[in-house]
Amino acid sequence: MKLKSLLIANAVLLGSFALQAHAEDEAQLIKQGEYLSRLGDCMACHTVSGKGDYAGGLAIESNLGTIYSTNITPDKEHGIGNYSEQQFSDAVRKGVLPNGSRLYPAMPYPDYAKISDADMHALYVYFMKGVKPSSEQPPETDLSFPFSQRWGMRFWNWAFTSDKPFQPIGGASEEVNRGAYIVESLGHCGSCHTPRGLGMNEKALDSDDDQFLAGGSLNSWDVPSLRGLPRWSEQEIVDYLQTGRNDKAAVGGEMKSVIEHSSSHMTDADLKAIASYLKFLGGNPALQAYDVKKQQATEAKLTAAKGLSEGERLYIDNCGACHFVTGKGAPGIFPELDQATIVNAKDPSGLIHTILAGAQQPSTEKAPSTLAMPGFAKRLDDDQVAKLATFIRQGWSNNAPAVTKDQVAEVRKTLKGE
Template sequence: MKNMLKGLGAALCVALPLLAQAPAGAATPAAAGAADQALVQRGAYLAQLGDCAACHTAPKGKPFAGGLPMNTPMGRIYVTNITPDAQTGIGGYTEADFARALREGVAKDGHNLYPAMPYPSYAKVNDGDVKALYAFFMHGVAPVQQANRESDIKWPLNMRWPLMFWNMAFLEKGPYRDKPGKDVAWNRGAYLVQGLGHCGSCHTPRGVGFQESALDESGSAFLSGALLDGWFASNLTGEHNTGLGRWSDEDLRTFLKTGANRHASAFGAMTSVINNSTQALNDQDVAAVSKYLKSLPPVGGNGAPAYAYDPQATKVSLDRPANDAGARVYTAYCMHCHGVDGRGFAPMLAPLAGNPNVLAKDASSLINVTLNGTGDLVINGVPSPFPMPGFAAVLDDKQIADVLSFVRAGWNNGAPAVAAAEVAKLRQSTQAGR
């Protein structure tokens, strides 16, 4: 994204005759250009905070040109071109048009955007940040002529006018306002998590209208974890087993910057978030996000006592020859990375003992990552040396169910077993079209 920043050049300059007549104290053209370039650069940083590239750039596609498919309960949609191309992008948008699309989900021509665009979160973005984002997308992004693709949603579900009523029911307008009694860092963290970071879009469960069940910490379901497109987005509250309760502030800051720590590693959609967004946060914003998330009270969880590591029973199961089906699969395919003790080799290779994703009641993420693997974490341009491979072509549904059941029971994890039917269902939905 940094490579997409461009100087504004002569377009930002005023004519020389006017310069000669500039009153004392007025900005020179060079100073004005520098100020505008600073706004573009600030907008570039904010676009990273908002993770705009992750959704609006298709694999092997040009930056922000759209085309990425997204699965919704009604069918597949394709993300739009947000480059400043006048014909196919947003080049014709005024700042007011841009602000309305960003914060209210209404395009320049008046049609409603699907709430897969997280405008209920972006509604909290303040005017100054909207201005900087607009400057970046108009002057810091290369225009790409690429027509937007119609969704695969069938009539009548593809009609957009009912979204007006959805907005009336679920959209809370108005930028974030600092909470009294909270310090500057907490409020900054809340603003980023609830607004540009739009963490609730994935990590908060949805209601009957597919709306987020809560938009901030005043709702008990906020960031308590949710199933989304074949992955279970983790619980981000202080819950001790499946949330962040055992994570220190340093653990959380490390995860945001690198995608891995002593408890877990990023996978699935979170890999893209780390790659395109959170690793770019400056130290103050990382600390603010961590402070806010660590302040959230525990919600959800699996109802089990606080996790305590115990290797003994699992060690017996893994003694050669391994004495159950899951242990045999683990010995053959998993143990060389995750260890006989289940502790892996963090942060390079994720632990399984006490991992919040392993302890979660919903095993979708474990099934998905075992079937399909995960993309590379790329930190400061360097790919992770040990990405999780996919085993869909190597292990059948029963073998995957067996090994995941073994892992979820092992090392005192105490999580429910996985059924082969669950694996088969996710295999079918995630392998379609591959």
């Protein structure tokens, strides 16, 4: 009897240890999955202010119409609580729901296809056991014909996606390959920074193709190339991703949400890996040769404040206090205008929008201040904005085409409340 009791006690003790070990493993997976969800920027698209985390309902504007993000909490009726791990993986990697319905690639599954099995498992555990269920029912996506026919996505996927797993770059360092994995899979950077084809597909999905991360267009904003980033050091890339600002630029447009919800939560090691990978890609020449004489001529004329054009006068009156006569701004506070990507973009819509609506930097752990630029939509008319933008695009060392008042009028129509 004593031996039997001892065996039972040992079994109970071993079972207790096993349960404790399982609980610790699960807790670690939940923590890992939460971090991976930040790498994947799931929060930005699936959370609406005032609603529960991941409860969906964000309106995503696309060339097809408005697409609403879904509830991805573990609620069994309105969320993904009934998904098996395989069904979860198929939705994330292939854009296929358990009922066979197809997701639109506003969900970046062409990039998520490269997520590793281990990371997918951690994500599943996190969303099933680390996220609070929400019974929120987001609006249904209802696109016009023929885009409403989701079955057609089967052929789109066949033509434009790949089930090839992430392939490390031969001869590259471990750090570069870590950056490549984040950028090409969870980070889905190519979904905005890679040019799109006629089928609205990303023209490349990894660094094997020079078109990958070579720049694109999003909601009429020119999206810059990330290949090499020749004007930025690795540390400036890290600073930008971590805080939304560096000594040359400040975040704007869709990238603000990425900084706020994703990259500002990444570890220093992962941010350095991303920077190393982007610099490794190269292939992106400098914006243009820096014209010192032209820059000095603009600075001298603005300083003298004599014989100014209307665009130059508007700049002195509205912009000069922060961006200065040099066009260099203040490092880490007010961004440079001289040689800035948004200023020299082929499509000036981003610059026009910023002048009209203003901009505000996100508050992050390492840069909690929220510096804001006011909008000038009520202060300046279309012709004045066009002349101001033209001066900025052609002053100092910049050399971009002029802006018309018709272009300003088109952007003004998109402003809320206008």
